[in-house]
Amino acid sequence: MIHNSLIKPKSIVVIGASNNITKPGGKLLKNLIDNKFKGRLFAVNRNEEAVQGVTSFKSAEDLPDVELAVIAIPYPQNIAWKWLRFWPIRKIQKGLLLFLLGLANRERRGGNWKKRLLKP
Numbered sequence: 311m312i313h314n315s316l317i318k319p320k321s322i323v324v325i326g327a328s329n330n331i332t333k334p335g336g337k338l339l340k341n342l343i344d345n346k347f348k349g350r351l352f353a354v355n356r357n358e359e360a361v362q363g364v365t366s367f368k369s370a371e372d373l374p375d376v377e378l379a380v381i382a383i384p385y386p387q388n389i390a391w392k393w394l395r396f397w398p399i400r401k402i403q404k405g406l407l408l409f410l411l412g413l414a415n416r417e418r419r420g421g422n423w424k425k426r427l428l429k430p
Contacts, residue, residue: 315404319378320349325370326383327353327361334409335382339364352376382409 322342326335335355339362342351352373353366360366367373 313404315377316407319376319404321352321374321376322347322349322378322380323352323354323370323373323376325354325379325381327355327364327366329358329361331362333382336362338380338382338409350374350376377404378407379405380407380409 324335324339324342326333327339328336330336331340339351339353343362343364351364353361353364354368354370354373355361355366356368358366
């Protein structure tokens with residue numbers, strides 16, 4: 311069963327949000343704004359104070375609690391793994407979605423990222 315927080319979250323943070331709408335985090339944030347997301351919306355981008363008019367935090371540590379976190383960042387720099395390993399899980403109340411560019415290519419070259427992610 312899909313939890314309501316994935317379908318109708320009251321708050322969302324986009325990690326990897328960008329002012330560049332051709333990037334995954336930029337496109338996702340723009341879609342949320344354009345479709346008039348009714349809940350609280352936050353962004354994480356260490357270089358910007360606001361992204362597309364949405365308050366941006368430089369670190370996940372500074373965020374208020376959110377129902378749904380969406381990580382939309384490229385995989386190759388290993389940044390995605392660091393986000394997951396050090397993300398303050400207590401900040402995510404209900405759900406987490408991953409949009410990781412380049413992950414499938416890395417898996418084909420012998421990576422084991424999915425196994426690392428699913429380890430307890």
